[in-house]
Amino acid sequence: MRARRGVQYAYKDHTADIQIHAWGCDLAEAYAWAALAMFDYMTPLEDCARVRTTRFKEIRASGHDLDTLLFAFLDELLFTFHTEMLICTAVQVCEFNRDEWSIRAVVGGTTFVDGETRQGTEIKAITYSAMKIIERGEISKDDESTGVHRAELFVIVDI
Incomplete structure (x- = not known):
């Protein structure tokens, strides 16, 4: 999925x-979508989406439950941003393994260039504070139109 086409985050x-x-x-x-939201907060992705995707990277993370897996995934992406200056504009989850609590994704994007790339607000860290992950059974189109979704998550990041 790419940023800016019917975003699914707030x-x-x-x-x-x-x-x-x-x-x-x-x-x-x-x-x-949480990963894209994190990057969009740090640097507006509508600017980056106009630039051709020039970099790709495989991201792997693991945990011991859904919360630690989400934390590890976002933390790995944040680390990649800070060390490699990679702004992710596309995230494709290739594997989501609940038996081993692991995730593998391929991210695409461009390089953050200081002085050229518009900055948002720096995210310093991912937190467990008030982290919430919700999964629902089947939902109807009426539910979706009222803002009820099959899977939702809430995560607080330190800025």
């Missing part, structure tokens, strides 16, 4: 931090 103010709310048809999609 930001909610939280004392001195920001809460990311992401959703999708399953948890893999919600995790991917």
